[in-house]
Amino acid sequence: MAGWAGRRGVRAGRAQGVDTRPVIALVVLVALLAAYAYQHWERQSPLIGRARVVDGDTIDIAGTRIRLEDIDAPEANQTCIDVRGQPWPCGRTATDELRAHINGHELNCQPSGFDRYRRVVAVCSLPDGSDVNAWMVRQGWALTSGYFRTYGAEEAEAEFAKRGIWAGRFMPPAQWRRQQTY
Numbered sequence: 001m002a003g004w005a006g007r008r009g010v011r012a013g014r015a016q017g018v019d020t021r022p023v024i025a026l027v028v029l030v031a032l033l034a035a036y037a038y039q040h041w042e043r044q045s046p047l048i049g050r051a052r053v054v055d056g057d058t059i060d061i062a063g064t065r066i067r068l069e070d071i072d073a074p075e076a077n078q079t080c081i082d083v084r085g086q087p088w089p090c091g092r093t094a095t096d097e098l099r100a101h102i103n104g105h106e107l108n109c110q111p112s113g114f115d116r117y118r119r120v121v122a123v124c125s126l127p128d129g130s131d132v133n134a135w136m137v138r139q140g141w142a143l144t145s146g147y148f149r150t151y152g153a154e155e156a157e158a159e160f161a162k163r164g165i166w167a168g169r170f171m172p173p174a175q176w177r178r179q180q181t182y
Helices: 002-016 021-044 090-102 132-138 152-161 173-179
Strands: 047-055 058-061 064-068 106-114 120-125
Touching: 047 064, 047 090, 047 120, 058 106, 064 132, 090 132, 120 132, 132 152
Parallel strands: 064 120
Antiparallel strands: 047 058, 047 106, 058 064, 106 120
C-alpha cells in the first residue's frame, strides 16, 4: 500500500504543474492562420509585369514562375505530325507563338493558387484585357485542361478550324509527359 500512495503523490504533483498543451495548441493555431492568410492574400494580389516566356503554358514575371491556368500546351521538345505525315516541333512553335502574341507587353495575371511544383497558377491578360490563356487554346497552341475545361469553346473552335496542333495529329501533352522517361 505504501507503494501506491507514493505513486499517487507523483501524479498529483504533475497535475499541479503548468500544462503547456494549450499554449502549444495556440501557437500552432496562430501559425496555421498566418499561413492561410498569407496564401489567401497571395492569390488575390495580381502579378503585373513584362513576362519572359518559358514554354507554351508557363511564363515568368520578375522571378515568379506562372503556369497559365486551365491550359496545357505541348512540351518544349514535343513533336506533332503535320498533314503530310511529317514531324514538326509543335512544342517549340507553341512557345514561339506565345512569345509573339505577348510581344513584350506588360501582362496582368490574376492568381488562383499554386500547382504541385509551387508555380503560381493564373489567368493572364494583355493591356487590352484579352485573355492570353484563351488565345493560346483558340489558336490551337494549347488544349483546355482542368476539371471545368474552362476553354472548351475555344478548343472546339480551334479543332473545327484545324488551327495549330489541330492541323495534323498530336499526342495530348499530359499523355506525352507520362510516356517520357527522365
